[in-house]
Amino acid sequence: xxxxxxxxxxxxxxxxxxxxxxxxxxxEACITISSADLARRLAIGSAQIRKDLSHFGEFGRQGRGxxxxxxTTELSRILKVDREWGMALVGxxxxxxxxxxxxxxxxxxxxxxxxxxKDPAKIGRRFADLEVLGMEHLLAQVAALSIxxxxxxxxxxxxxxxxxxxxxxxxxxxxxxxxxxIAVPPGVSIQHIDPVVHLQRMTYYLE
Amino acid sequence: xxxxxxxxxxxxxxxxxxxxxxxxxxxEACITISSADLARRLAIGSAQIRKDLSHFGEFGRQGRGxxxxxxTTELSRILKVDREWGMALVGxxxxxxxxxxxxxxxxxxxxxxxxxxKDPAKIGRRFADLEVLGMEHLLAQVAALSIxxxxxxxxxxxxxxxxxxxxxxxxxxxxxxxxxxIAVPPGVSIQHIDPVVHLQRMTYYLE
DNA sequence: TAGATTGTTAATCGATTAACAATC
DNA sequence: TAGATTGTTAATCGATTAACAATC
Numbered sequence: 142x143x144x145x146x147x148x149x150x151x152x153x154x155x156x157x158x159x160x161x162x163x164x165x166x167x168x169e170a171c172i173t174i175s176s177a178d179l180a181r182r183l184a185i186g187s188a189q190i191r192k193d194l195s196h197f198g199e200f201g202r203q204g205r206g207x208x209x210x211x212x213t214t215e216l217s218r219i220l221k222v223d224r225e226w227g228m229a230l231v232g233x234x235x236x237x238x239x240x241x242x243x244x245x246x247x248x249x250x251x252x253x254x255x256x257x258x259k260d261p262a263k264i265g266r267r268f269a270d271l272e273v274l275g276m277e278h279l280l281a282q283v284a285a286l287s288i289x290x291x292x293x294x295x296x297x298x299x300x301x302x303x304x305x306x307x308x309x310x311x312x313x314x315x316x317x318x319x320x321x322x323i324a325v326p327p328g329v330s331i332q333h334i335d336p337v338v339h340l341q342r343m344t345y346y347l348e
Numbered sequence: 349x350x351x352x353x354x355x356x357x358x359x360x361x362x363x364x365x366x367x368x369x370x371x372x373x374x375x376e377a378c379i380t381i382s383s384a385d386l387a388r389r390l391a392i393g394s395a396q397i398r399k400d401l402s403h404f405g406e407f408g409r410q411g412r413g414x415x416x417x418x419x420t421t422e423l424s425r426i427l428k429v430d431r432e433w434g435m436a437l438v439g440x441x442x443x444x445x446x447x448x449x450x451x452x453x454x455x456x457x458x459x460x461x462x463x464x465x466k467d468p469a470k471i472g473r474r475f476a477d478l479e480v481l482g483m484e485h486l487l488a489q490v491a492a493l494s495i496x497x498x499x500x501x502x503x504x505x506x507x508x509x510x511x512x513x514x515x516x517x518x519x520x521x522x523x524x525x526x527x528x529x530i531a532v533p534p535g536v537s538i539q540h541i542d543p544v545v546h547l548q549r550m551t552y553y554l555e
Numbered sequence: 556t557a558g559a560t561t562g563t564t565a566a567t568c569g570a571t572t573a574a575c576a577a578t579c
Numbered sequence: 580t581a582g583a584t585t586g587t588t589a590a591t592c593g594a595t596t597a598a599c600a601a602t603c
Contacts, residue, residue: 157548204603239446314550332546339539341364343521
């Protein structure tokens, strides 16, 4: 049942996982899957999948399940990944270089369109087909290219200032690789990637 | 109050975030902080921090707060990151190369000790001071180096098989960079890093 | 039709939060 | 001491799960 209440973040957060699994079912040439099929693959409950999807509409058929291609299309539309998103990358060090070369972004519709750094030694270098620009070009570039998404790959102690600049430039979604918690104003999303945090969540259980 | 009930995963999952914030307070030369100070920095509730910590002991003082250095030590001990952890890396492509060079691991006590790939073209190459080995050496190396932690950086369709090999070799904690959900037996932890999932969690809110 | 599976309800489960006695 | 802040309780809030009528 679709209401006008906002969908819980935790539900939205699972949709990309469903979408990723659907792509694999598609690669395996599955035409139709049940919520139980998907649940088995993801090691979660089938009721949770049905309930999550019910926030957005009725995409299945009783007795048959879900059409893999239809559900992929619907989830892509809901998540707004039925288009290409250009991204700004701030930080042209080793990590930034690895990020700009990561094929997984382009393969799923995300593309680094411009690269910035504040270090004069890095400005002017080429990152694939992009020239590293100074931070003073951020505002104009983001506006000119209509960019809403950015990746932060600077040291922890510079990250908050960079995020502030990005928000001021109109960026509304930020993927942060700096190992630090960062504040953003309402209306701006931020997600953090810190592999060490994930490792530390596991060492607790070792021994 | 410390009981013998297992601490919820969601609580354990927040400890690395607390630890990361503590290191920054330490860099700022803070001696003592209150749960409210930490909560403000992390944009969460102070009661949650106190309740989370109370699962493990009493680390604060009424009226004073927490000693930054003491709490850092305690959390490091709880998470078992008061030591160095050697890691096996599987996958010697671009992503594996970036991972092996990522300074953030070593800086926080995680070190890649051996690298494996199944591609004969990659075997024998050098990754910093390590030689890329064939998968047939996995079992012996992991045993010889007493490694319990591994990183998977292979294509999605190879990841499950690699994880099975790792588990068979005695690995008990796996950081997976392949964009796929993977099953592990009880007693083995797995965490996933897929930056595109994080981006897709944000595009939903755009426009 | 008979069998299967959805979408939804209601119950259960677990996590977060507010409040405050204890106490440094 | 007076002020501040912890550790803990109990209430609230929200998410997960089981169950099943609807129906393809």
